[in-house]
Structures are given as C-alpha cells and as structure tokens.
Amino acid sequence: MHAVWINLWRILWHCALWSVLSIGGNTVALSDIFRYAVDVRHWLTSTQFVAFFAISQALPGPNGMALVLIGQQAAGIPGALVALVAKLVPSSLIAYTGASWYEGNKDRDWVKTAKLGLVPVTVGLLLAATFVLTYAVDVKVSRILLTIVAAAVVYQTRWNPIWLIFGSLALGVTSAVTGANLF
Amino acid sequence: MNDTVSTNPKAGEIIPDKLLLFWSFVLIGAMGFGGVLPWARFMMVTRRGWMDDAGFTELFTLGQFFPGPNVANCGVIYGRRTHGVSGAVLAVTGLYLAPMITTVIAGVLIQHYWSNPQVQQVFGAVMPAASGLMLGTAMRLVKGVPRQVGAFGVLALVFMLMAFVKWPLWLVLLLCLPLSVMISFGYARRVD
Numbered sequence: 001m002h003a004v005w006i007n008l009w010r011i012l013w014h015c016a017l018w019s020v021l022s023i024g025g026n027t028v029a030l031s032d033i034f035r036y037a038v039d040v041r042h043w044l045t046s047t048q049f050v051a052f053f054a055i056s057q058a059l060p061g062p063n064g065m066a067l068v069l070i071g072q073q074a075a076g077i078p079g080a081l082v083a084l085v086a087k088l089v090p091s092s093l094i095a096y097t098g099a100s101w102y103e104g105n106k107d108r109d110w111v112k113t114a115k116l117g118l119v120p121v122t123v124g125l126l127l128a129a130t131f132v133l134t135y136a137v138d139v140k141v142s143r144i145l146l147t148i149v150a151a152a153v154v155y156q157t158r159w160n161p162i163w164l165i166f167g168s169l170a171l172g173v174t175s176a177v178t179g180a181n182l183f
Numbered sequence: 184m185n186d187t188v189s190t191n192p193k194a195g196e197i198i199p200d201k202l203l204l205f206w207s208f209v210l211i212g213a214m215g216f217g218g219v220l221p222w223a224r225f226m227m228v229t230r231r232g233w234m235d236d237a238g239f240t241e242l243f244t245l246g247q248f249f250p251g252p253n254v255a256n257c258g259v260i261y262g263r264r265t266h267g268v269s270g271a272v273l274a275v276t277g278l279y280l281a282p283m284i285t286t287v288i289a290g291v292l293i294q295h296y297w298s299n300p301q302v303q304q305v306f307g308a309v310m311p312a313a314s315g316l317m318l319g320t321a322m323r324l325v326k327g328v329p330r331q332v333g334a335f336g337v338l339a340l341v342f343m344l345m346a347f348v349k350w351p352l353w354l355v356l357l358l359c360l361p362l363s364v365m366i367s368f369g370y371a372r373r374v375d
Binding site (some may be wrong): 004017018019020021022023024025026027029031032035036040046047048050051052053054056057058059060061062063064066068069071072077080081084087088090091092094095096098102103106109110113114115116117118119120121122123124125126127128129130131132133134137138140143144146147148149150151152153155156160161162164165166167168169171172173176177181182183 | 190212213214215216218221223245246247248249250251252253254255256259260263268271275278279281282283285286287289290293294297300301302304305306307308309310311312313314315316317318319320321322323324325327328329334335337338339340341342345346349351352353355356359360363364365366367368371
C-alpha cells in the first residue's frame with residue numbers, strides 16, 4: 001500500500017516537472033522521461049516505452065499521452081489519472097497567467113531575440129529524444145529501413161503523419177498473419 | 184484599448200456558451216487522428232466561426248510559446264478569453280475527455296497482450312515508423328535553427344548531455360538555456 005503512494009507521488013512530481021520544462025512541445029522531454037521511467041525506476045522496458053510512444057501517436061487526441069500510459073504501467077488507473085492532471089495543470093497555469101503578458105510584449109526586440117535563443121535547445125532535445133527512441137527499437141535491419149523511409153516521408157512530403165502509422169500497422173499485421181516475422 | 188489583443192474578446196465576436204465550448208473541445212479531442220491541430224482549426228474556424236484563419240494562427244502562435252501541449256494551451260487561452268477560469272477548465276477537460284478513456288483502455292489491452300508474438304510483430308513495424316516520424320520532424324526543425332556557430336554548438340551540447348551523459352532535463356536546461364539566450368543576444372548585438 002505504501003509503495004503505491006510513493007509511486008503516485010513520483011508520477012505527480014515528475015509529470016509536473018516535465019510539464020513546466022517541455023518548452024517547444026511535449027516531445028522535447030521524451031529522453032528525460034525515458035531516463036527516469038526506464039533507467040531509474042524500471043517501470044517499463046525500453047521497448048515498451050517506444051511502444052507507448054507509438055500508441056500515443058496512433059490514438060486520436062493530443063500527442064503526449066504516452067505519459068498517461070507510463071503512469072498506468074507504474075500505478076494502474078490512478079497512476080494514469082495523476083499523470084494526466086500533473087502534466088496539464090502546471091503548463092495550463094503558465095499559459096493562463098502568461099498569455100496577456102506575452103501578447104503585449106511579443107514584438108519587443110529582446111523577446112524576439114530570447115525566443116530565437118530557445119530554438120537550438122528545443123531542436124537539440126528533440127534530436128536526443130529521437131536518438132533514444134531509435135536506439136531502443138531499431139535492432140533489426142528491417143526496422144532501420146522502416147525508420148529511414150518514415151523519416152524521409154516526413155522530411156520530403158506534407159502528408160499527415162497518421163498515414164505512416166497506419167501504413168506500418170498494415171505492414172506489421174501482414175507480417176504477423178503471414179508468419180513472415182519481418183520485424 | 185487595443186482591440187487586437189487576443190486575450191480579450193473582439194467586438195462582434197461570436198462567444199459560445201459554456202456547454203458549446205466544452206462540447207466543441209470534446210469533439211476536437213475525439214476526432215483528432217494524427218494530432219489535434221487540424222481538427223482544432225476546423226472546429227473553431229470553419230464549423231463554429233469563433234474566429235477567422237488569422238485569428239486562429241494568432242491563437243496557435245500564442246499557445247506554442249508556452250510549455251506544455253500546444254492545443255491544450257490554445258484551449259486555456261480561448262477558454263479564458265470567453266469565460267475566464269471556468270472556460271479554461273472546460274476547454275482542457277473537454278479536450279482530454281475522449282483521449283483519456285481510449286488511452287486507459289489501450290493501456291489495459293497492451294498489458295494483457297504484450298507478450299503475444301503476433302502483437303510483438305505488429306509493434307515491431309509501428310515503433311520504427313513512429314521513431315522515423317520523430318527523426319523526420321527533427322530534421323525539418325534543424326532547418327529553422329539560426330545559421331550560427333554558437334547556435335549549433337548549443338544544439339550539439341544539449342544533444343550530448345541528454346543522449347550520452349544522461350543528465351536530468353532540468354539540469355541541462357539550467358545550463359544551456361541561459362547560454363543559448365546569451366549567445367542569441369551576442370549575435371543580435373553584432374548585427375546592429
């Protein structure tokens with residue numbers, strides 16, 4: 001019983017922290033979430049982590065629901081609820097209180113310059129997240145090829161990325177049903 | 184008063200009542216295959232006529248500036264503009280109602296069937312595609328980084344600290360954010 005409360009507290013505190021620190025979107029905190037949930041807490045394996053990320057991309061709704069799945073893995077449905085609330089409340093409070101300030105100051109030179117300074121950090125975080133995901137999952141040549149094709153499609157075209165997920169889903173189902181076991 | 188400030192309602196703007204605000208965000212969350220942004224635009228601009236395209240772009244830029252999910256932030260800002268605190272709470276709660284239910288169901292199913300080899304096969308294909316999606320997005324964003332040695336230095340430092348040294352995120356940000364902003368100001372001064 002005691003361990004459950006400790007885990008819920010850990011989910012609450014860390015999801016709130018990631019909520020505040022995720023400057024530039026949900027995905028920038030992903031490598032830190034991996035570090036904590038997989039390496040430090042062993043709530044799930046690295047493959048499960050990537051699977052949760054893939055599921056959260058495939059399901060309808062906002063991205064970033066992987067945290068809810070991780071919370072659920074660590075502490076059941078209460079864990080899922082705590083993760084959702086903790087990930088939404090801090091960032092919402094910041095947006096609520098900061099919106100009118102930003103609206104009044106966004107055209108000032110120093111705000112523009114400071115914003116430009118955030119870009120390399122955000123992109124560096126995103127690349128680190130990509131590295132962690134790819135490293136955990138691309139253990140077969142067929143998987144590496146699929147990652148490269150998907151990356152090329154996103155980079156070169158303006159297709160909705162959901163078709164990549166559905167396409168790979170079809171590929172995986174075919175592979176499973178025919179017993180080809182490509183992946 | 185400046186009537187372009189989007190945190191206050193403009194003259195002649197359609198203001199939804201609380202129930203319609205909540206229900207519209209429930210629909211945005213429930214329909215949002217492949218990200219909710221296109222659905223948020225469709226619902227708020229095309230279907231309900233709460234704002235025009237320029238208004239939505241303005242709202243989204245504002246939502247993107249703050250940490251956390253972009254569309255949830257848009258919900259907070261739009262909900263606040265129309266109904267204050269209760270509007271913000273209704274928009275965000277609505278947005279996450281359907282995804283929360285589907286996610287929890289997915290979590291229960293995955294715990295049940297994870298060890299099944301056929302399920303493993305399916306995920307074996309979906310997971311690399313999902314990481315490729317991230318890689319492609321990151322590659323696109325690299326094009327937006329200022330073409331300066333300092334900026335790419337910070338990018339490389341952040342990458343190394345997160346991917347290899349494995350520092351916690353808060354520590355990396357504590358070191359790299361001030362550094363990056365200072366470099367950005369240095370370049371801005373040199374241009375002037």
